[in-house]
Amino acid sequence: MNSNLSSAVRWNDHSACLRRVNIAKEFRVNRRIRADEVRVIRGEDSTESVVMSIRDAIDMAEGEGLDLVEVGPNQSPPVCRILDYGRFKYIQGKKQREARKVSRSVSKQKEVRLSPVMSDNDIETKIKMTKNLLSEGAKVRVFVRFRGRQRAHPEIAMKVLRKVAEGVATVAKLEKPPGMEGRVLSILLAPSSQQNQQRERKRQENAELVSTTVSSVTDDQGTMKAE
Numbered sequence: 001m002n003s004n005l006s007s008a009v010r011w012n013d014h015s016a017c018l019r020r021v022n023i024a025k026e027f028r029v030n031r032r033i034r035a036d037e038v039r040v041i042r043g044e045d046s047t048e049s050v051v052m053s054i055r056d057a058i059d060m061a062e063g064e065g066l067d068l069v070e071v072g073p074n075q076s077p078p079v080c081r082i083l084d085y086g087r088f089k090y091i092q093g094k095k096q097r098e099a100r101k102v103s104r105s106v107s108k109q110k111e112v113r114l115s116p117v118m119s120d121n122d123i124e125t126k127i128k129m130t131k132n133l134l135s136e137g138a139k140v141r142v143f144v145r146f147r148g149r150q151r152a153h154p155e156i157a158m159k160v161l162r163k164v165a166e167g168v169a170t171v172a173k174l175e176k177p178p179g180m181e182g183r184v185l186s187i188l189l190a191p192s193s194q195q196n197q198q199r200e201r202k203r204q205e206n207a208e209l210v211s212t213t214v215s216s217v218t219d220d221q222g223t224m225k226a227e
Contacts, residue, residue, distance in 0.1 A: 028070040029085055030058055038070070038080045044088070051077060109188075110138045114164065116150050116157040123160065127167035134171050134191045143186035157185050165189070 028034070033054055040057045041049045052060075061068040061082045069088060072079030081088075110133045112126055126142075133140045142164055144157040161178065165187065176188035 027085075027088075028073065030061070030068050033058075033068065033070045033078070033080065035070075035078045037077045038068075039072075039075065039077050040068070040080050040082060042082045044081065044083050049079070057082075108138045109141060111141045111143065112164075114142065114144045114157070114160050116144055116146065116153075116160065118160050123163050124167070127164055130164060130168050130189065131171055134168065134189065137191060139175060139188060139190045140172075141186055141188050143184050146183045146185070151183060154180070154185060161185065161187060170194075 036054055037051060038054055038057050039049045039051050040060070041047070057068050057080060064082060066082050067085035067088075068080050068082055069085055070078050070080050112130050112133070114126060115122075118126075130140050130142060142161065144161060146154075146157065150157070158178065165172075165174070168189065171192055171194070172189040173192045174187060175190040176186075178185060178187050
């Protein structure tokens with residue numbers, strides 16, 4: 001078994017959270033702001049604010065060669081920041097791309113459910129299932145759900161979980177160590193770098209095969225026309 005995977009598969013309580021990023025598509029800027037009075041914050045990181053008329057706020061922003069951006073339209077009065085709007089839009093776009101990347105990553109996660117007590121044949125079936133999912137590039141959450149008094153003996157479920165982890169050690173890396181959430185004990189596996197390389201080689205081979213087949217058909221058609 002992969003040494004890193006083996007050493008990590010032990011009894012730990014581990015948790016992770018996914019921070020959601022909400023990004024507004026459009027912001028009112030400068031004279032597009034409709035409020036007569038606004039709360040102004042200078043800069044992107046400052047928390048100090050002052051309430052003033054929209055005219056004074058725009059004059060202040062223009063005097064610094066910057067923009068007045070409405071970032072809290074639902075507040076009373078609306079909250080605005082004085083900043084470089086071009087740079088602000090770039091940063092917001094970057095956050096949005098990162099959020100989409102995280103979302104795609106989560107959507108590719110699959111699950112394989114185990115039982116606290118399983119036969120060797122059933123475990124082997126789960127190992128094959130997990131390998132297939134990993135070969136497709138998916139992350140796999142392997143978990144055991146306890147029922148009744150089973151929760152009093154987590155070591156039994158850990159034994160089953162460890163066998164599956166050992167069975168996929170050549171194609172997987174441990175992304176999240178064993179952790180208990182309610183009645184569920186789980187680990188999160190991801191394709192190893194070697195597995196990713198193999199998948200990319202297979203993709204290239206398939207592309208070359210398609211290209212060769214198309215070329216062959218085209219050549220045959222050309223020969224038929226010549227005849």
